[in-house]
Amino acid sequence: MxxxxxxxxxxxxxxxxxLPDDRTAQVAFLAERLSKPILAEGPAGVGxxxxxxxxxxxxxxxxxxxxxxxxxxxAKALYEWNYHKQLLRLQTDEGRRWDELEGDIFTEDFLLTxxxxxxxxxxxxxxxxxxxxxxxxxxxxxxxxxxxxxFQVTIPxxxxxxxxxxxxxxxxxxxxxxxxxxxKRRCLFLHVDxxxxxxxRAILLSRVEGLSEELAARIAEVVRSIRRVAxxxxxxxxxxIDWARTLLALAVDHVDGAITADTLHVLLKYQTDIDxxxxxLELTPSGEG
Amino acid sequence: MLSALTEFSAELxxxxxxxxxxxxxxxxxxxxxxxxxxxxxxxxxLAATMVKNARHQRAFDTAFDVFFGLRSAPGAGEQxxxxxxxxxxAAGGAGGGGELDELLDALVGALSAGDTERxxxxxxxxxxxxxxxQAGRPVGGRYYLYRVMHRLDAERLRRxxxxxxxxxxxxxxxxxxxxxxxxxDQIDRLRREVQEEILRRLVEDRGVEAVxxxxxxxxVEDIDLMHATREELDEIxxxxxxxxxxxxxxLAARRRHGRxxxxxxxRTIRRSLAxxxxxxxxxxxxxxxxxxxxxxxxxxxxxxxxxxxxxxQLTYAIGHQxxxxxxxxxxxxxxxxxxxxxxxxxxxxxxxxxxAEARLVRRDxxxxxxxxLNGFASRYPDAVTPRSTVIVTGDARNNYRETGSEVVAAIxxxxxxxxxxxxxAARYWDTGDSIMATYAPLCDGVHEVRTLRQLEAFVxxxxxxxxxxxxxxxxx
Numbered sequence: 001m002x003x004x005x006x007x008x009x010x011x012x013x014x015x016x017x018x019l020p021d022d023r024t025a026q027v028a029f030l031a032e033r034l035s036k037p038i039l040a041e042g043p044a045g046v047g048x049x050x051x052x053x054x055x056x057x058x059x060x061x062x063x064x065x066x067x068x069x070x071x072x073x074x075a076k077a078l079y080e081w082n083y084h085k086q087l088l089r090l091q092t093d094e095g096r097r098w099d100e101l102e103g104d105i106f107t108e109d110f111l112l113t114x115x116x117x118x119x120x121x122x123x124x125x126x127x128x129x130x131x132x133x134x135x136x137x138x139x140x141x142x143x144x145x146x147x148x149x150x151f152q153v154t155i156p157x158x159x160x161x162x163x164x165x166x167x168x169x170x171x172x173x174x175x176x177x178x179x180x181x182x183x184k185r186r187c188l189f190l191h192v193d194x195x196x197x198x199x200x201r202a203i204l205l206s207r208v209e210g211l212s213e214e215l216a217a218r219i220a221e222v223v224r225s226i227r228r229v230a231x232x233x234x235x236x237x238x239x240x241i242d243w244a245r246t247l248l249a250l251a252v253d254h255v256d257g258a259i260t261a262d263t264l265h266v267l268l269k270y271q272t273d274i275d276x277x278x279x280x281l282e283l284t285p286s287g288e289g
Numbered sequence: 290m291l292s293a294l295t296e297f298s299a300e301l302x303x304x305x306x307x308x309x310x311x312x313x314x315x316x317x318x319x320x321x322x323x324x325x326x327x328x329x330x331x332x333x334x335l336a337a338t339m340v341k342n343a344r345h346q347r348a349f350d351t352a353f354d355v356f357f358g359l360r361s362a363p364g365a366g367e368q369x370x371x372x373x374x375x376x377x378x379a380a381g382g383a384g385g386g387g388e389l390d391e392l393l394d395a396l397v398g399a400l401s402a403g404d405t406e407r408x409x410x411x412x413x414x415x416x417x418x419x420x421x422x423q424a425g426r427p428v429g430g431r432y433y434l435y436r437v438m439h440r441l442d443a444e445r446l447r448r449x450x451x452x453x454x455x456x457x458x459x460x461x462x463x464x465x466x467x468x469x470x471x472x473x474d475q476i477d478r479l480r481r482e483v484q485e486e487i488l489r490r491l492v493e494d495r496g497v498e499a500v501x502x503x504x505x506x507x508x509v510e511d512i513d514l515m516h517a518t519r520e521e522l523d524e525i526x527x528x529x530x531x532x533x534x535x536x537x538x539x540l541a542a543r544r545r546h547g548r549x550x551x552x553x554x555x556r557t558i559r560r561s562l563a564x565x566x567x568x569x570x571x572x573x574x575x576x577x578x579x580x581x582x583x584x585x586x587x588x589x590x591x592x593x594x595x596x597x598x599x600x601x602q603l604t605y606a607i608g609h610q611x612x613x614x615x616x617x618x619x620x621x622x623x624x625x626x627x628x629x630x631x632x633x634x635x636x637x638x639x640x641x642x643x644x645a646e647a648r649l650v651r652r653d654x655x656x657x658x659x660x661x662l663n664g665f666a667s668r669y670p671d672a673v674t675p676r677s678t679v680i681v682t683g684d685a686r687n688n689y690r691e692t693g694s695e696v697v698a699a700i701x702x703x704x705x706x707x708x709x710x711x712x713x714a715a716r717y718w719d720t721g722d723s724i725m726a727t728y729a730p731l732c733d734g735v736h737e738v739r740t741l742r743q744l745e746a747f748v749x750x751x752x753x754x755x756x757x758x759x760x761x762x763x764x765x
Contacts, residue, residue, distance in 0.1 A: 005322075005324065006323075006330055006333075022329055022330070022333065023329075023333040023336075023337075026323070026330050026333035026334060026337070027333060027337045029322070030319050030322060030323075030334060030337060030338075033319075033322045034315070034318055034319060034322070036315070039341075041343060042343075083569050083570075084564065084569075087564055087565075087567060087569060091565065175343070175531055176531060176534050176535075177531070177534070177535050178535075181307075181309075181341075184341035184342075185309060185311055185312060185341070187341075188315075188319075188337040188338060189336070189337055189338075189340060189341045189342075190337060191343040191346060218467075221467045221470075221471070222463065222467065224470075225466065225467060225470055228470075230636070230637075232609075255463070256461040256463055256464070257461055257462050257463040260463060270633070271633070272633055272634065272635050275635075276635055281463065281466060282462055282466070283462075283463065
């Protein structure tokens with residue numbers, strides 16, 4: 001960093017093994033330029049989280065990760081006072097006056113920083129990944145607003161802490177619920193979808209060693225074809241990488257119907273999906289054919 | 290640039306995409322860092338700042354193509370006379386059959402090779418020759434698109450592309466299928482290019498605003514579910530799953546909220562021993578969990594065909610999210626269909642099983658709410674419990690038969706809440722054989738659900754109206 005344009009950003013990301021499409025590169029570039037968070041939304045396993053990891057790797061900055069879940073609260077996302085330590089401190093100091101003590105126990109020594117505060121307080125720039133933000137309740141989302149807006153955190157006892165350097169923020173969402181307008185307004189929106197055949201082929205080639213061009217192209221096409229069948233859980237990019245590795249381990253050099261049918265369980269995680277794809281793509285497992 | 294941006298955002302709003310002031314300003318900011326000559330770059334920058342919902346992407350793209358789509362046509366001057374550098378080889382004749390064949394050959398070549406530049410040249414030429422474009426004629430782009438694709442004989446083109454694709458592929462079935470998909474993709478690609486070219490000419494001819502207005506299509510969430518086309522239904526279907534998830538989590542929400550019940554004195558004191566007796570770590574008794582239940586009664590008669598498919602889709606989606614669901618389908622008879630749509634099933638299969646195995650028709654196959662509801666009451670007396678949320682979907686068009694309203698009243702009394710979703714416009718309720726008014730006072734809520742947006746609003750609202758609210762309403 002700093003990148004001069006989208007192509008530059010793309011090249012940087014590519015150099016660490018993440019192959020962005022044009023849109024992703026443009027958004028990453030703008031996010032850096034405008035100091036705005038990226039909200040990456042899309043199905044599971046298309047590389048939303050990987051984008052943040054790649055940005056961190058490409059820029060050499062530390063990655064701070066906040067994994068969201070239902071019930072995440074301030075104490076787990078922002079900061080918490082270390083009660084136990086405070087208590088011990090009070091006990092060792094018995095006999096001292098309260099106003100002396102109060103100043104003592106609400107200092108940074110007793111502060112447990114959680115990811116958001118950690119990202120803000122970090123002296124060197126960081127990449128902040130807020131993963132699966134759609135999992136937290138709407139009320140908790142509000143917690144993020146101050147951080148994303150002004151990159152600051154207010155702690156009543158200590159005052160407001162402002163980020164020394166603006167972190168590069170990536171939020172990911174699997175779109176299980178609509179995020180609040182307020183949150184969306186603060187972000188650059190990036191819809192990440194399954195890659196095109198060409199891009200998936202390139203991803204496979206870069207991630208799986210020893211894969212031939214031809215096989216990679218074939219795998220990408222078959223996977224795309226499977227994604228078109230209305231299955232419950234379409235194969236993600238990581239699953240197609242797994243599949244490529246499997247095929248490689250089996251020393252397959254040509255993907256035909258039988259081999260696909262035999263290894264379908266690597267790509268699909270539900271038996272109904274496997275049955276459906278076998279039927280719709282008219283695959284015959286080698287045992288029966 | 291700024292005025293173009295304001296106009297563009299006005300168009301987006303007119304198309305139904307909410308764009309705030311701040312977002313327009315962000316877009317302006319973003320454009321300062323982007324090479325304005327790079328059309329796709331500009332598109333990405335504007336989309337990232339102004340469109341915050343993947344559903345709106347298509348409407349955005351259409352608007353963008355109209356506003357910023359005028360890619361400077363190479364050799365615009367030459368196009369006036371229809372020939373020129375852009376044409377295919379030996380494009381001299383006046384539209385004879387031989388020339389069309391050559392054009393087809395060239396298109397097949399360009400598509401198979403993925404040569405965008407050449408493809409665009411050819412498309413320009415094809416539109417010149419085949420669209421019969423007339424300046425000032427107020428027809429939409431769709432008409433020209435149809436004409437061009439028809440005269441290019443898309444089907445034959447697809448077969449030829451398939452031949453090329455097959456020649457590359459191996460022998461087995463899978464290869465054949467992949468080749469067929471590749472060919473269809475290439476035809477889609479061609480269609481998109483032709484469409485874009487026609488759009489460009491329309492804008493040149495009639496101006497941005499007029500074209501934008503004619504091209505405005507309703508967003509997915511505003512499509513009438515009763516009259517949706519096949520394509521639109523697919524798009525709607527894709528939205529149903531997240532919605533069902535939301536509905537399920539709304540219904541379960543009460544369980545999670547107020548996880549903390551009353552103070553558990555015993556455990557709190559026990560914990561305090563670790564801190565020298567200070568009560569720093571209070572423990573709470575867990576709330577008793579009431580498991581919410583969902584009972585769906587779906588009218589799947591002929592008048593409801595499209596909507597029924599949609600409601601069953603919703604049922605299916607909910608069934609995968611939520612364990613306590615019982616689904617019943619009815620026409621003039623009623624049958625439980627829960628197991629068809631439960632976890633581990635496939636939707637298309639479930640629909641097939643429902644029509645083959647479930648006994649929904651007892652007499653003539655026309656809606657009969659009275660018979661269906663009475664059947665429900667007698668055969669499944671324990672389906673509805675005080676914990677149940679009951680949702681009935683139907684148009685309440687009863688063919689002047691018995692209403693069965695006493696059953697509805699009994700359900701309403703027993704269930705926690707009863708909601709009725711009607712896919713007809715509210716102004717048609719109680720006209721003809723619709724007897725919505727008979728049921729309405731018995732329900733906690735009657736909702737017009739003609740679009741996905743309305744369904745979403747319902748899901749938002751279902752946040753479990755307290756039981757007392759209904760009792761008050763009944764008295765009045």
